[in-house]
Structures are given as C-alpha cells and as structure tokens.
Amino acid sequence: MTDTTAHRPDDHRDIRHGRIGVLLVNLGTPDEPTTKSVRRYLAEFLSDPRVVEIPPIIWQPILRAIILNTRPKQSAHAYQQVWTKEGSPLAAITRRQARALQTRLGEDARVDYAMRYGNPSIGRQLQALKDEGCDRILVAPLYPQYSGATTATVVDSVGDALRTMRWQPATRTMPPYHDDPAYIEALARDAARQMATLDFDPEVLLLSFHGMPERTLLLGDPYHCQCRKTARLLGEALAQDYPRLRIDTTFQSRFGRAKWLEPYTDDTLAAEAKTGTKRLVVAAPGFTADCLETLEELEIRGREQFLEAGGERYATLSCLNDGAAGMDLIESLVRRELSGWLGRG
Ligand SMILES: C=CC1=C(C)c2cc3[nH]c(cc4nc(cc5[nH]c(cc1n2)c(C)c5CCC(=O)O)C(CCC(=O)O)=C4C)c(C)c3C=C
Ligand SMILES: [Fe+2]
Numbered sequence: 001m002t003d004t005t006a007h008r009p010d011d012h013r014d015i016r017h018g019r020i021g022v023l024l025v026n027l028g029t030p031d032e033p034t035t036k037s038v039r040r041y042l043a044e045f046l047s048d049p050r051v052v053e054i055p056p057i058i059w060q061p062i063l064r065a066i067i068l069n070t071r072p073k074q075s076a077h078a079y080q081q082v083w084t085k086e087g088s089p090l091a092a093i094t095r096r097q098a099r100a101l102q103t104r105l106g107e108d109a110r111v112d113y114a115m116r117y118g119n120p121s122i123g124r125q126l127q128a129l130k131d132e133g134c135d136r137i138l139v140a141p142l143y144p145q146y147s148g149a150t151t152a153t154v155v156d157s158v159g160d161a162l163r164t165m166r167w168q169p170a171t172r173t174m175p176p177y178h179d180d181p182a183y184i185e186a187l188a189r190d191a192a193r194q195m196a197t198l199d200f201d202p203e204v205l206l207l208s209f210h211g212m213p214e215r216t217l218l219l220g221d222p223y224h225c226q227c228r229k230t231a232r233l234l235g236e237a238l239a240q241d242y243p244r245l246r247i248d249t250t251f252q253s254r255f256g257r258a259k260w261l262e263p264y265t266d267d268t269l270a271a272e273a274k275t276g277t278k279r280l281v282v283a284a285p286g287f288t289a290d291c292l293e294t295l296e297e298l299e300i301r302g303r304e305q306f307l308e309a310g311g312e313r314y315a316t317l318s319c320l321n322d323g324a325a326g327m328d329l330i331e332s333l334v335r336r337e338l339s340g341w342l343g344r345g
C-alpha cells in the first residue's frame with residue numbers, strides 16, 4: 001500500500017472529507033521538446049497494449065530496437081515547432097481548462113487535471129484530490145468519441161491507482177459525448193465564430209479526426225461510428241448557415257504500416273487540390289485541445305500538402321480549448337455527472 005493518508009489512531013478528527021473532486025484527463029505529452037523527453041513519453045504511450053494491440057512479446061522488441069531509436073528525434077523536431085512559453089500546447093490548454101472549470105464550479109468541487117501518459121499522472125492527481133478531502137471524484141476523459149486506446153485506458157489507469165489505496169474515494173467516469181447536443185452546438189457555434197474571421201470564402205470544410213487501425217473497427221471499437229455521427233450532426237448544424245460549403249470527414253495521424261481508418265487527411269488534402277478545390281478549411285472536432293496533431297500536422301504540414309498540390313487558400317480552425325463555447329460545454333457535461341452528488345442533503 002502506498003497510501004499517503006495513513007494516520008495515527010488519535011488523528012481521526014483531522015481527516016477532512018465530504019468534498020467532490022473533478023479530474024480532467026487528456027492523452028499526455030512530453031515534458032520537454034527534446035529527443036530524450038519524447039523518447040520517455042513515447043516509451044510509456046506506445047507500451048500501452050490498448051494503444052498498440054500487438055502482443056508485447058512481438059511489439060516490445062520492435063518498439064525498443066526500431067521505433068524508440070528513430071521516432072523521438074523526428075517527433076521532438078515537430079514538438080519544437082509548436083512549443084510555447086507555458087510548455088506543450090496540450091498540457092498548457094488542459095491546465096487552463098481545469099482552472100477555468102474551477103472558477104465556474106467554485107465551492108461545488110475541487111478541479112484538477114491529469115495526463116494518461118507523462119505528467120501529472122492520473123495516480124498522483126487522484127491521490128492529491130483525496131489528500132484534499134475529496135471522497136467522491138469524477139474522472140472526465142476529454143475524448144468526445146470513445147475508443148479503447150483513449151477512454152478505456154484512462155479507466156484502466158484509474159483502476160491501477162485505486163488498487164493501491166486502502167481507503168478509496170468513490171469514482172465515476174464521464175461518458176463519451178460524441179452526439180450530445182451541447183457538444184454539437186459548441187462546435188457549430190465556435191466554427192461559425194472562427195469562419196467569420198477568415199479572409200476567404202472556403203469551398204470545403206474537412207472534419208479531421210485522429211485515426212485508428214482499421215482493425216479496431218472490425219473488432220468492435222465504436223470510435224469510427226462515433227466520429228461519423230459527430231461529423232453528420234455537425235454537418236447538419238452548419239448546413240443551415242453555409243449551404244454552399246461541402247463538408248467531408250477524414251482521419252489523420254496514421255502510424256505504422258497497417259491500414260488505418262480512411263479516408264486519410266493528408267491524401268485528401270492533396271486530392272482536393274488536384275481536383276480543383278482552391279479554398280479549404282480544416283477543423284478537428286475530436287480534439288478538445290490543440291496539440292501536436294492539430295498545430296503541426298494540420299496547420300503546418302497540412303497547409304504544405306494542400307498548397308503544394310495546387311490549393312490557394314488554407315486555414316485550420318482552433319479546437320474548443322478554454323474558449324467560452326468549450327468551457328460552457330465542459331461545465332455542462334461535468335455538472336450533469338455531478339448532479340447526483342451535489343444534490344445530496
Ligand atoms: C500508435 C498508435 C496510436 C493510436 C492507436 C493513437 C490513437 C489516438 N491518439 C489520439 C490523440 C492524440 N494522439 C497524439 C499523439 C500521438 N499519437 C500517436 C500514436 C497513436 N495514437 C503518437 C505516436 C503520438 C505522438 C506524437 C508522434 O510521435 O507522432 C496527440 C497529441 C499529443 C501531444 O503531445 O500534443 C493526441 C491528442 C486519439 C484521440 C486516438 C484514438 C482515438
Ligand atoms: Fe494519437
């Protein structure tokens with residue numbers, strides 16, 4: 001037991017309890033944009049059997065001998081292009097989301113954030129909330145679409161942390177919200193706000209979601225269907241105001257040699273330009289916060305792919321981040337989950 005709340009028999013009066021905690025969780029990111037730091041992060045991330053579903057006895061030697069000797073340098077270079085004074089964009093934005101939610105919830109709950117891989121870890125943050133007297137904790141994975149590689153592995157990690165505690169807090173996890181009207185409304189409202197600031201009139205809006213090996217779809221992971229449903233609902237919401245805009249769905253960030261969900265974002269950007277699309281906008285509705293995959297892959301490399309293939313105007317929309325639409329959404333999703341706890345006498 002690594003429980004830090006152990007106490008002597010006469011300490012009972014000092015144990016605070018009865019508070020509610022909220023832990024926002026996102027994927028994770030390296031601490032520094034260096035090869036060493038990225039290697040440490042990727043070693044943890046890519047060793048999760050939920051993420052790479054190849055038996056460890058086969059995968060670990062490939063990971064250690066090949067991937068971790070090549071990818072960290074390449075990814076560190078990508079991270080350097082988007083790194084900020086506050087650190088990795090994903091960590092900085094998630095931190096701001098937690099602070100903004102704390103302001104909105106006030107005395108109703110203690111809010112913090114964690115990263116599934118890297119820092120601050122889920123285990124450390126659950127313990128910290130518990131040490132602050134939280135005996136009920138809502139874990140909110142910031143993934144609108146469920147997948148084994150994201151949502152489920154957050155829950156695995158919560159289970160690992162609880163396993164070390166003698167006196168566990170009660171926990172609850174926020175469900176995916178891919179078709180929640182509040183999510184679709186937030187995306188539509190924020191897309192309209194950002195489209196109004198463009199200095200060109202786009203012909204096409206690509207909705208780019210993070211990819212997954214196609215095999216996961218065949219094995220029953222709902223991720224692909226949930227992305228498709230989000231895209232359909234968002235398309236319907238936008239169609240009223242943008243009747244001439246063509247909206248398509250693609251999947252990005254392919255990794256390794258297996259077939260991933262199609263169509264691929266990079267191929268589609270080039271194909272659109274080659275078939276005559278001149279003005280294109282990309283949004284990434286599956287990402288709650290801007291990160292390497294939006295700021296580098298879509299904004300930097302996506303732009304090059306589209307313009308080099310003959311496109312003329314290109315823009316990416318920001319994720320909901322800690323803006324008003326995004327925070328209204330997170331607050332309403334979290335309050336819904338907390339309602340039973342907050343309602344008690
Ligand atoms: C190797 C398999 C991968 C699967 C499966 C996967 C699924 C998946 N990922 C996200 C969200 C994010 N992924 C991010 C980075 C990232 N993803 C992979 C690989 C897989 N992702 C790698 C190797 C990396 C690291 C960067 C790189 O080397 O390319 C990020 C950004 C992290 C950041 O620091 O900014 C996010 C967010 C989802 C939603 C998902 C499945 C649905
Ligand atoms: Fe990923």
Ligand SMILES: [Fe+2]
Pocket residue numbers: 224225226228
């Ligand atoms: Fe599907």
